[in-house]
Amino acid sequence: xxxxxxxxxxxxxxxxxxxxxxxxxxxxxxxxxxxxxxxxxxxxxxxxxxxxxxxxxxxxxxxxxxxxxxxxxxxxxxxxxxxxxxxxxxxxxxxxxxxxxxxxxxxxxxxxxxxxxxxxxxxxxxxxxxxxxxxxxxxxxxxxxxxxxxxxxxxxxxxxxxxxxxxxxxxxxxxxxxxxxxxxxxxxxxxxxxxxxxxxxxxxxxxxxxxxxxxxxxxxxxxxxxxxxxxxxxxxxxxxxxxxxxxxxxxxxxxxxxxxxxxxxxxxxxxxxxxxx
Numbered sequence: 001x002x003x004x005x006x007x008x009x010x011x012x013x014x015x016x017x018x019x020x021x022x023x024x025x026x027x028x029x030x031x032x033x034x035x036x037x038x039x040x041x042x043x044x045x046x047x048x049x050x051x052x053x054x055x056x057x058x059x060x061x062x063x064x065x066x067x068x069x070x071x072x073x074x075x076x077x078x079x080x081x082x083x084x085x086x087x088x089x090x091x092x093x094x095x096x097x098x099x100x101x102x103x104x105x106x107x108x109x110x111x112x113x114x115x116x117x118x119x120x121x122x123x124x125x126x127x128x129x130x131x132x133x134x135x136x137x138x139x140x141x142x143x144x145x146x147x148x149x150x151x152x153x154x155x156x157x158x159x160x161x162x163x164x165x166x167x168x169x170x171x172x173x174x175x176x177x178x179x180x181x182x183x184x185x186x187x188x189x190x191x192x193x194x195x196x197x198x199x200x201x202x203x204x205x206x207x208x209x210x211x212x213x214x215x216x217x218x219x220x221x222x223x224x225x226x227x228x229x230x231x232x233x234x235x236x237x238x239x240x241x242x243x244x245x246x247x248x249x250x251x252x253x254x255x256x257x258x259x260x261x262x263x264x265x266x267x268x269x270x271x272x273x274x275x276x277x
Contacts, residue, residue, distance in 0.1 A: 001048055002031040011046050016115075017106040018045040019072045019082065043077060050101075052131075061099040061133040062273050065119070065126065066140050069189065070104025074250030074257050081258040086265030096275050101130055107152075109143045110168035111160050114152070123172055128179050135273055136176055137229065139186035141165045142254075145211045146191065146203040162214035173224050184272050185225035187216040187232035192242035193253040203254070209242055227272040234267035235260060 006029075022045060023038045030036035064070050064084045072082030088100040103126040107115025116122065119140055127136050143152075148159030169185070176183035191212070194203045216232055219225065235256060237243045244253060248260025256264065 001051070002033075003047060004029045004031040013047060013049055015045040015049070015105075017068065017071050017073055018043055019075055019077050020045065021078055022046065055099075055132060056097055059097040059099065059132055060135075060274070061101055061130055063101045063103055063127045063130060063133050063136040065123075065136050065138050066104040066186075067108040067143055068104065068106035069142075069255060070102060070139055071106045072102075072104070072261070073106055074252070074255030075261055076258055079258065081261055083256075083261040083264040086262045087268055090265060090268075090270065091273070091275065094270060094275055096270070096273075098273065098275070099132070101133065103127065107143060108140055109147070110141050110165055110172075111144055112153075112156060120168060120171060123175060128175070128181070133181065135182045135184065137184045137186055138169070138172060138225075139188070139229075139231065141169075141215055142188045142191060142212065144168075145188075145208050145215070146194065146254075149205075150200050150202045152200065152203075162211040162218075165211070165215055166218045169218070170224065182226040182274075184227045184229055185219040186229040187219050188212050189231050189235040189254075189256070190237070190242050190244045191254045192240070195252055195254070198252075227269075229268055229272065231264050231267065234264050 020043070022042050023036075024040040024042065025036045026039040028036075064087075070082070070084060072084070075081040082102065082104075084100050084102040084104070091098045091100065105116045108119065110119045112118050113121070127133070144160050144165050147153040148156065173183050191204050192209065195201050220228055220230065235244050235248055237245045244256065244260065248256045248263060250257040250260070
């Protein structure tokens with residue numbers, strides 16, 4: 001996708017953690033050119049929010065609605081090794097006519113804005129508006145738990161409880177069902193030691209871990225979702241379930257790296273996405 005901006009143009013929309021190199025030329029219109037001299041590269045996606053393509057009869061779409069873990073933070077740039085990418089590969093190999101729509105935004109939360117709109121505010125735009133989308137996978141909430149008490153949320157008032165996050169889930173479930181869409185809940189992955197030694201240390205605490213466990217208990221056992229993907233079980237260290245497996249850890253103890261994202265995608269029961277074997 002090439003864009004030509006004839007004048008200085010404010011970036012009205014951008015995807016910060018795109019994990020994909022964008023190439024910027026100097027002066028001139030190179031939108032239709034096969035090649036051009038690169039003046040600058042960035043790892044963000046500016047202006048472009050999506051592409052619409054012709055769909056085969058019977059094609060469907062699955063929306064993956066999440067935060068930086070769905071966005072692919074920690075994966076190798078330009079490798080397409082986010083867990084949604086690995087899931088798309090599995091669906092393609094299964095011969096399924098299912099598009100995977102990655103609606104992960106780094107820093108996203110269920111209840112509050114800052115790095116983009118909160119989940120309740122953006123659900124219509126980022127989930128319900130997509131043609132042929134009949135299923136959404138919700139993996140969000142760890143930032144609602146982790147941000148309070150850190151530099152990310154210094155003046156936001158009382159930290160949300162597990163029940164507050166669950167109440168947000170219930171609203172999203174009701175809205176999905178009201179629009180004839182299935183909604184799958186994905187458990188929150190381990191985060192002990194997240195950002196240890198850095199300026200965001202304090203993202204993890206034992207009290208916050210208790211909230212994560214309560215939220216995951218709701219996802220697993222409430223029956224409110226149309227199905228459950230247990231990413232917690234796929235990613236946790238059996239010897240220390242509060243911590244991500246070392247071989248999956250990107251280094252910040254929150255985000256997986258490529259092998260972790262692949263394991264997450266491999267753990268998804270494709271039957272939950274309507275794929276018959």
